[in-house]
Amino acid sequence: MFSNIFKYEFKSCLRQKAILFWLIAFPIILGCFFKMAFSGIYEKDVVFNAIPVAVTNIEENDILKQVLEQISNSDEALFKVTYTDIDKAEEMLKSEDIKGIIKASDLSLEFGSTGIQQTIVKTFIQQYKTQEKIITDTAKNAPQKLDKVIASLSEKISPNEDIPLHGNPDITIQFFYNLLAMTALFGSMSGLFVAQKNQGDLSALGARRCCSPVNKLTSITATLLAFHAVEMICMVISVTFLRFVLKVDFGSKLPLVYLAAIIGGITGISMGFFVGSFRIKEGVKISVVMAASMTCCFFSGLMSNTIRGTVAEHCPIFNEINPAAIISDSFYCLNLYEDYRRFTVKIISMAIYTVLFTLGGYVLTRRRKYASL
Numbered sequence: 169m170f171s172n173i174f175k176y177e178f179k180s181c182l183r184q185k186a187i188l189f190w191l192i193a194f195p196i197i198l199g200c201f202f203k204m205a206f207s208g209i210y211e212k213d214v215v216f217n218a219i220p221v222a223v224t225n226i227e228e229n230d231i232l233k234q235v236l237e238q239i240s241n242s243d244e245a246l247f248k249v250t251y252t253d254i255d256k257a258e259e260m261l262k263s264e265d266i267k268g269i270i271k272a273s274d275l276s277l278e279f280g281s282t283g284i285q286q287t288i289v290k291t292f293i294q295q296y297k298t299q300e301k302i303i304t305d306t307a308k309n310a311p312q313k314l315d316k317v318i319a320s321l322s323e324k325i326s327p328n329e330d331i332p333l334h335g336n337p338d339i340t341i342q343f344f345y346n347l348l349a350m351t352a353l354f355g356s357m358s359g360l361f362v363a364q365k366n367q368g369d370l371s372a373l374g375a376r377r378c379c380s381p382v383n384k385l386t387s388i389t390a391t392l393l394a395f396h397a398v399e400m401i402c403m404v405i406s407v408t409f410l411r412f413v414l415k416v417d418f419g420s421k422l423p424l425v426y427l428a429a430i431i432g433g434i435t436g437i438s439m440g441f442f443v444g445s446f447r448i449k450e451g452v453k454i455s456v457v458m459a460a461s462m463t464c465c466f467f468s469g470l471m472s473n474t475i476r477g478t479v480a481e482h483c484p485i486f487n488e489i490n491p492a493a494i495i496s497d498s499f500y501c502l503n504l505y506e507d508y509r510r511f512t513v514k515i516i517s518m519a520i521y522t523v524l525f526t527l528g529g530y531v532l533t534r535r536r537k538y539a540s541l
Contacts, residue, residue: 352432359440
């Protein structure tokens with residue numbers, strides 16, 4: 169009997185067009201939009217490239233020329249320098265071939281727009297002016313200390329520690345993590361159907377099952393596992409499409425990405441099963457599940473990449489209990505960390521949610537009696 173119920177519920181779930189749309193079509197469509205929107209952003213705005221600048225009247229400042237050549241010819245060049253006259257430089261600035269103009273005669277600057285690259289150029293000139301003044305004053309007042317001062321200013325002092333990260337450091341990938349988390353939580357709609365199919369006052373099928381001699385626990389378990397199987401297929405399709413069609417880089421641990429996505433989907437179904445087991449109107453249940461899922465996804469960073477930081481600052485515990493954040497963090501941990509400690513914690517958290525929601529749903533649906541069916 170268990171196998172028959174599982175087989176027919178599996179087929180029945182595959183015929184639910186609404187479920188298949190939200191679990192397969194919607195994440196694929198949204199993933200395509202994400203890919204179009206975020207394509208090239210990391211390389212353009214995050215990865216640092218040499219800043220193209222034009223320098224005029226360089227013959228009036230030999231020291232500046234030596235400094236610029238030193239920092240533009242290194243392996244990690246700061247600037248890509250073009251020496252030209254002021255008229256040509258302004259034409260290049262208007263056509264956006266360069267980010268700014270450095271006038272060597274008086275160390276003044278000219279920009280066509282504002283941004284982080286222009287700020288870097290401005291900061292460099294300010295530091296150059298400061299060091300130039302220090303060297304000039306030292307040469308005038310204490311020439312015997314000039315060598316020490318120059319050596320001191322030439323030292324590279326960095327307050328940052330270079331910590332190598334593994335995997336894909338592209339910050340936009342978090343939107344795809346949260347897309348998978350949203351797909352997993354949308355499985356809660358399937359969980360609602362499981363509960364509804366076993367409540368005599370909500371559906372004709374539920375009424376027949378309440379009158380059936382089949383053990384209710386067996387019926388619910390078979391139905392739940394059938395929907396879990398469909399959810400697993402949907403999550404595998406979503407991950408496969410993102411990875412191999414849209415070429416989203418999930419790192420080198422792809423099998424574990426599939427595992428995290430599958431467990432996340434199971435968690436989503438169990439959440440819907442728990443909410444669906446309450447004796448409230450069906451419309452209210454759907455509203456509660458959708459509102460809870462979208463709220464969790466919002467605070468996980470699906471709509472804004474800064475909201476997670478804001479939540480962590482004001483209420484850090486929320487990120488630890490938010491199901492969407494837990495699911496997306498499991499992908500993040502696989503991508504950027506070599507060890508599996510953080511990933512294991514996230515998987516255990518999802519498992520705990522699954523067990524609690526499932527047991528809660530069983531308790532709420534067991535031994536329910538109706539005055540009439």
